[in-house]
Amino acid sequence: MTTFEHLDIPTLADWLDARRDLALVDIRDPQSFVQGHIPGSRRLDNATVDAFIEQASRDAPLVVVCYHGHSSQQAAAWLAGQGFAEVYSLDGGFSDWQLRHPDRVAH
Template sequence: MSQFERIGPEPALQLLEQGAAVVDIRDPQSFAGGHITGAQHLDNGSLPDFVAAADREQPLIVCCYHGNSSQPAASYFAELGFARVFSLDGGYELWRQQFPEKTARPAPHA
């Protein structure tokens, strides 16, 4: 059985500062409206290229809206052989509340 860990925003930030990758599986419009700084958006179209190019030894954090959809996605990455996979508890919504300075947002319209 493939394993992943559930982590909150604080340990996720520590992992990011140590070089972990973060993928966001929300819909493209939500991702464009704001995401964890440095996150890569993944959908069914971009998933094969990401998996082919990824360093499977690098820690991987999976983010969704609230931390529910990221769990089966994290399990999927673990099944693919990613060594350290994490599901972000609270998802992007909790992250942006706790770390607004680590959140990428679109530029305001002039």
Template sequence: MTEFKRISPQEAQTLREKGAVVVDIRDPQVYAELHISGAKHLDNHSIADFIRAADLDAPLIVACYHGNSSQSAAAYLVSQGFSDVYSLDGGFELWRATYPQETSKIAAE
């Protein structure tokens, strides 16, 4: 794959069940409040380490607020060598509406 694909929450859920990695690029505070269960938070500070440690051939789903910013991030990850990248259409907001039971928050310390 030389480009990312846009996918629905239903397609993303199927990929998650098969082991796809989900990354969330929203603000850290918003991510901490609620995110897709198992999603990793990515930002400008963590992306280099994430790329170094990642399996570039594993399916990767990028989520943002509404599915717009994730497209740019997905394109960037493809340019960094990832071969199977998806942008979540509708972003976290549509995911939350579709799969409310598949969300998590970071426990307060």
């Protein structure tokens, strides 16, 4: 069974600082995403997921972000089943990222 891994916020910050090639997807609602998101992330929902799956690299790490790190686990497991080799769910979600890195939030 294809699965995902948990990713902590310090590791994601290190990856972003190192400009590691990765895909960062945010599954929160549109209004929450507009109010703030991790720089470089793109919003993913039922309407955009098919296009994302067609375009995204299956080899680059894929990090799924939600509010608190719960619903991203289901999405990460589903995306892992779509053939992505390295899928992560961000522990603590965007709310924890915003607490730890208020200077690293895009609007």
